[in-house]
Every structure is written in structure tokens, then in C-alpha cells.
Amino acid sequence: MDPVIIVGAGPVGLTLALALARQDVPCVVLDEGPGKDEPRLARTVVLREDTTALVERLTGAPLGALGTRWAGWRAMRRKQVTREVSFEDAAGPEGHRNPAPLHIAQHALTGALRTALANEPLVKLAVDSRLDSMEQEPSGVTVHTRGPQGTWWRGSYVVGCDGPRSTVRKLQDIRFPGRTAVERHAVAALRVELPWKGHGLLHRMPPWRTTAPSAGEITGRPLPDGVWRLDWLLPPGKDLVTPELLVTHIRETLAGWCEGTTPPYDLLDTGVHTVHHRLARRWRAGRVFLAGDAAHCLGTLGTHGLDEGLRDADNLAWKLASAWHHGSHEALLDSYQTERRAAVAARLRAADQALPLLRSGGGLRTLVPGSARGHEALLMDGHLGQGVIGAPGTYADSPLAPGELEGEVPVDTPRGAPVADVRVTAEDGSFAQLRDRLGLGALLVVLIAPGTGVWDRKHWATAGIMPRLAAAVTALPYPAELLVAESYPGAAAHSVLLVRPDGHLVTALGGVRPADLYAAAETALGGPAAAQAQAGAGAGAERAGAGSR
Template sequence: MDPVIVVGAGPVGLALALALARHSVPTIVLDEGPGKEEPRLARTAVLREDTAAFVERLAGHSFGDLESGARWTSWRSLRRKQVMRELSFGDEAPAPLHLPQHVLTGALREAIAGERLVKVATESKVDSLEQDASGLTAHTRGPKGTWWRGSYLVGCDGSRSTVRKLLDIRFPGRTAVERHAVAALRTELPWPGEALLHRMPPWRGGAAEVTGRPLAGGVWRLDWLLPPRGELVTPDALVLRIRETLAGWCGGPTPPYELLDTGVHTVHHRLARRWRVGRAFLAGDAAHLLGALGTQGLDEGLRDADNLAWKLALAWHHGHRDPLLDSYQAERRAGVAARLRAADQSLPVLRGGKGLRSYVPGSARGHDALLTDGHVGRGPLGMPSSYAQSPLAPAPSESETAVGTEVGAPVADVRVTAPDGSFVQLRERLGLGHLLVVLVAPGTVVWERRHWVTAGIMPRLAAAVTALPHPAELLVAESYPGAPAHSVLLIRPDGHLVTALSGVRPAELYAAAEAAVGGAAAPGSGRGGDDTEQGEHAVRAGGAGSAAGVRAARPSK
């Protein structure tokens, strides 16, 4: 079986390659550039709790521990001189992770350097693509230009995606929805570690809106909302904005600061018509652009990678199945479309000077709450997508029980007992290629596993899990938010809840698991690599490790 080809070596492409490697799928990453990242502190990413956990699993360490990563202590929303909303982060409300994008990309590159199932080809720009019944062939130009053979291909090559153009996929939307002047600087502000949104600041020359997001080491990223058109941001004008903003926040003269980086960030809203054409897919900025009102495009791109990785892996190992692969577009495109729709509906109200805005009771506080949700990952602008209407959703069952997580939404990160008896966080068991079955059994934490693993309903549940149509791991939780005792949760490899059942229901559990993996494999599709050794052979045979394999990939004319 040929490796998966990932086009683009940004955070989404690198994360997808690493996620596929966790599923024992070999990958070739075609990097148009030289394999290095330019440090830019004015180009940062805000990752929600689940996407931060996803990339930290892939990189093998916590980004919050890095010099340039930071988790906010709280969020403050101001309007003129009035505090409109304050949020504190903690165990019940985890803080977003804010870090420079080059730090994230560098950490993923470092992880890939030690991953034998991922090969990176630098200075390799794709310029042609051909598909057939068993795979694809891509050609790259440049010093290392050649032909590459793959089982599947994913275009993670940005907003000007060559893969999207080669697939003739339209990319409609709106240009320059918002513009922001951006500065990264080191200084001391009255709110260390606290992010803030200040609308209509009272000082002379203040922008309509300014956002301050802390990084580690006393560094801040400041964003000033600019008029949609016009207003050239000169260096002098930006320095004036910095001085006035810092003085206004500190209530006196401008405090000392060190300007580290600047830029202008223009937000576009676009959504590709299709995310799959045969064996080729789009992900990240190649598939969607968003970012107005505090939403984060990179966060959504990483969700694309998490969603697609386990589906490609299942098809690679166990046979091609269209319902499973089609579900990637159905789930992810619908989720991003809903977020774009929410932003487009909110923009006229939040940014308009008159009209509807002046007739909405309590509009100022409601507007600040809506913007806060977008920035901290809540509400229609910020919360993770739910796949309740997914084609992979099982049929309704009378055995279902309500828990604190809606079906299709990401599960809570509770502590569980692993099969070896160790205590781990639930998210640590994600992304390993199997389904998760979690039994909620209060009281088990006070007993050693050997005392209860063969008692009560455990033997029957273990037998039901063994009989599932796809490998699954049985975990036990002392509790789960909103779940009655003896609830059984079925969870996808990307952490989304498939169903929650009341007690051990082998038939219903089997049906839900079969639906979650897209049903049976297509007849005659065969199997791909079944283990890491075969995956490594596929990389050597079809990718950077074998000149003969590369030459053989060239299609006959």
C-alpha cells in the first residue's frame, strides 16, 4: 500500500502527518519551502482546549511549558471605561493556549524528525496531479522535482492551494471582512497573564476595538481593528497607536516597551465547494478561511487534521470505504460553514454604526458577550463543532442515556483506569486508531483493578467490546459529567461521543460502533498495511527513501 501524500508543511499538514503516524500509516510531506520557519511573534495562534491537547499529544510535550507559549489566567472585556465581563480560567473552564505559530510549527517539525513513518521532501512544489482506481500520482518541480505515488493525498497548502486549483474546486466567499494592525511587544501591563478586549477605548485616537493577548516572557500581541478600507498603516501611525493604548491602559504616561514585530492582518471568509475529490482531500486554509470576531482559522484546521487522520488510517489499513471518507466533508465543512454563518450574521450588528444595533435592548453587554465567546472558544462563534447530524451517527436507540456531553460533541477529559490498571486522562488514549468504550463505575477508584475487573457487569462488557467490528479499548471512569452509574460511552478516535448507553447493551453497542466506522469495507477493496513494519516499507518503496520507487511512480503515457 502506497503512503499518504500530504502537500504543505504548515501546522495542519505536519499535524496530519504525525496523526497518521500514530495510526501506523506512512506519510510523505511535500514542502514547498526549505523546511525552516521565520520567527514572527506577531503571527500567533489561539488553540482551544481540545485542539491544544491534540497537538501536545503529537509533539510529545506541553506547549504551555515552552518559553513562548501561555495559557491565560482570565479574560476581561471593557467598553469605554466600564468592565463588561470577566472570566476566570481553571479546571472547570480551561484556558485557551496562545503561542506563536512558528513555535508550534517548529515543535511539530522536531517531532517529525524522530518519526520513522514520516518523510519530508523540501523544495518540492506540486504542479500536477493524476488519480486512478488504486491511488494518485503527483509531480513536483524544483531541485528535487520528481513523481510521487500515494494511496491518498491531502492538500494542506494554504489559501492559494495548488491542490485545490488542480482539483478544479471553487473557493467562494468574501474578501477583507476585517483588517487589524498587529504589534508584538514586551512590556508590563496592569493585568499580567490576562487577555482583554477593549471596545471604544476613551483616549484620543483610540481604535474602535483593541485586543491584548499575553504570551510568555512579558510579551503581548495587540490587535487594533481598522476601517474596512483605506487607512494605510504607517510605522509612525502604529507607534502612535501603541503609545496611546499603553498609556490609556496604565493610566499615565506610556510605560517602557520593546517593539518586537508588526504586521497587518486581513481576514477573509471563504469556503471550498468540495473537500474531497476521489482520493484527494483539502484541509486547513486550503479548504476554508475564517477569523473575524475572534474566531481562529488554525484551530479549525487542526480539527480537520484530527477528523481526517483516523478515517484515512482506517481506509488505509482495512480497505477503502466511501461512507467513512465522505463523512470528513460532511462533518467538517458543515461545522466551519456554521461558524462562518454565525460570524456573517453577527458582523452587521457588531460593526454597524446604526440600524439594527441601536434597537437591540442591552445590546452593548450582549455584543461584548458574543465577542468574548468568539475569543475564548464558546458559543456559536467559538465552541467546537458537534457532529450530531453526521452520516456516521448511529440510529436512535431506546437504550441511550443523556450525559453531560451531547452526542457528536468532544468528550470531557476525565481520569480513567487503563487496561493495565494505571490512571490516565481520557484524552491521552485518543488518536491511537481504536474506538474507546468508557464504563462509568463509581467506587472503582478505591479498589485495586484486580478486585473489580472480573466482577459485576465487567466480564459481559469486556466480551461485548472484544466482539465489536473495529478494535476498541475498554476504560473505566469513576464519574463522567451528567452520566448515571453504569453508563457506557462509545467514543471515536478523535474524541467525539458516538453514543451513551444505559448499562451493557451488546447489540446496540455493536450497531453504534459499526455506524461510527462507516459500515463494512467496500467489497474487493483489500487491506492496506496492518502494522508499522509494513508502513515503513511503504515509505521506503514509494517515497524519499527509494529512487527506484520514485521512478516507478511515473505514469505511463
């Protein structure tokens, strides 16, 4: 079968290529550039814990040395600290973990992905290859690139990860409505010593802002080696950000934060960051898909646009891998647009609703009924990936979500949400984190069995409910891996979790219920048609039923 063609070699395209290769799907990545990225410390990204884990799993290398996991975050208004969040104790509201986001320069992230791809035989990176035409047929897609060695490429599917000006989207005549220049920020990266080592800062209405045409909101985010990225929200309009104005912003901000004296600093990079809000009408057109900035633009109020792009890649990879290996199932492929577009649309809608209230100083209660947290708290949610503005979406209303199951039980993870990263034991007796088992093209079935972590595998693998559960897992209509965990948040002993290859919870069952497990797995694959595409699916259902008697 022909490889998957990925147009665009930014972080989303490279992540998708690695995710597909991990599931034994060959890819061609078309890079219109020379295959390397210019170092730009003023161009950074913020990743949540699970998307950081995704990249680390695919690259096989930790990102911590390339970026900074914040020790905490604080919000200030004028001279007062209005809210502080600490990540050091990893304890958030209601006792849940409060993991630190990772702040990393985009070129460093892309470099780590390119290094991993260089050792991946299933991925071909074609540099200086700019897409200019595409022909789609029932059996595949043919694209043409121009450049020093312009040529035709044949692929099974095409994924446009080629940014907000996506050629793939334009060739498919997909509309990209939305708003332009929702926000503008002046940006500077500088090496300087500030009072809040390792802590991010959101400062609104700084008391010195009347001394120069300064913005009413400043964000400071640390990077490695004493480097900080500072952002100044600019007033509406298209006024040029001159070097003189930027130096004024820097000097008065540093003096304001350092008791009136501007500390020594090295200016490393500058830029202007313009935020657009756009959402493609369609994310799928036959064998062509959109992901990342080609499908959506967001980023106002501190929200993390690239983080959503990596979620696109994670969601799409296992569905394309299933189609590549087992044959196309339309409902499964369609679910990519249904799930991801709804999740991004919800974040865009929340940001658009909050924007006039937060920027004009209006009341908050009309936006979040019963809330009195204040504007700074809501803005912090965007920066930290929490709350109505910042939290990633779940897929509870997905067409891949099973209907009501007799044996379903509640756990702390809602249906369709990413699972918690607990320690698990594999069938060979080895220990791993649950997230390390994701993205291998298999469903995960996790049995919660307290005490198994201190027993030898030979004592529990053939005891109690394990043989029945193992038989039920073998009978599923898709490859599945059986894991055992001593505990899971909110789960009772002998609960069984069914987890998608991208780490989202399908269901939690009370005990071994082969019929429910089979039905949930079948729905998670897009319905009965997907099961029929698997050899022996019908016989597997009979074996599952027999195992329950």
C-alpha cells in the same frame, strides 16, 4: 500500500502527519520551503483546551512553556469594564469547567511539531518541493514536485494543507467562494509591562481614539516573557499602515492603559492581519482531500481559524487510517466533508450574521433571540472559543451518528460532541486521562463504575458486568479499547460510553447492551459495508448477541 501525501508543512499538515503516524500510516510531507520557519511574534494562534491536548499528545511535549494560558479575559467599553472571565477557578456558567485557551506564536507551534516529526520514522519531510501537477487513478495518486530535486511521488491519498492559495485545490478545480478582506488589523508584538498580567483584553471605543486615526477596537493578548500582541481593528478600506501610524497607535494605547504615561517598551514585530471568509465547495475529490486554510478561511470577530484546521486533521486522520489499513469505505471517507464543512460553515454563518450588527452598533436581540449579554460578551465568545461564534461544532447530524437506540441514556456530553477528559483505568490496570487514549486507531468503550479507582484490578476485571462487556467489546467490527472511569459528567453508574478515535461521543448506553453497542460502532464506521470489510465481523455479531443472554 503507498503512503499518504500531505501537501503543506504548516501546523495542520504536520499535525495530520503525526496523527497518521501514530496510527501506523506512512506519510510524505511536501514542504515548498526550506524546512524551518521565520520567528514572527506578531503571528500567533489561539488553541482551545482540546486542540492543545491533541498537539501535546502527538508531540509528547507540553506546550505551556512555549505559550501562555490566560489567567482571565476582560472586556472594556470606553473606561468601563463590561465583563470579566476568570480561568483560575476553572468554573464557568452552570458549574461547567472554563478551561483557559493557549496563546502561542505560530512558529513555536510549528517548531514543536517539526521536532516531533524528526523522530518519526514513518514520516518523510521533503523540503524545497513545490507541487505542480497531480494525476489521480482508482488505485492511487501520482504527484510531481519541482525544486532542486524535482521528482514524482506515488501516494494512496493526497491531502492539501497548503493554505488559502492551495495548489491542490486549484488542480482539482474546486471553487473557493467567499468574501475578501472582511476585517483588517494592524498588529504589533512588544515587550512591555501592562496592568493585567496574564489577562487578555478586548477594549472597544477607547476614550483616546479621537486624538489620532485610531481603531475603535483593540485586543491585547499576552505571550511568554512579558511579550504582548496588540491588534487594532482598522477602518474599511485599503489605506496603508505606515510606521508612523503604528507607533501612534502603540503610544496612545499604552498611555491610555497606564494612567496617561507611556511605559517603556521594546517593539519586536509588526504586521497587518487581513481576514477573509471563504469555504471550499468540496473537501473531497476521490482520493484527494482539503484541510485547514485550503478548505476554509475564517477569523473575524476573534474566531480561531487554525483551531478549526487542527480539528480537520484530527477528524480526517482516523478515517484515512481506517481506509489505509482495512480498505476504503466511501461513506466513512465522505463523512469528513459532511462533518467538518458543516461545522465550519455554521461558524462562518454566525460570524457573517453578527458582523454588521457588532461593527455598526446595531441591536443584538435580532441575532440571538432572548439574549441581552451585549456586544462585548458576544465578541468575547469569539476570542475564547465559546457561544454561537466561537464554539466548535458537534457532529450530532453526522451520517456516522446511530439512529435511535433502545438502551441510550443521556449524559452531559451531547451526541457528536467532544468527550470530557476524565481519568480512566486501562485493562492492564494503568491510569491515564481519556484524551491520552485517543488517536490510536481504536474506538473507546468507557464503563462508568464508581469505586473501581481504589480497588485492585484483579477484584473488578472479572466481576459483575465486566466479563460481558469485555466480550461485547471484543466482538465489535473495529479495534476497540475497554476503559473504566469512576465517574463522568451526567452519567449514572454502569453507563457505557462509545467514543470515536477523535474523541467525539457516539452514544451512551445504560448498562451492557451488546446489540446496541455493535450497531452504534457499525454506524460510526460508515455503515454495514465497513463491518463487512473486517475479518470475522459476522461471527463477532453472533458472539456479541450470545454475551447478552
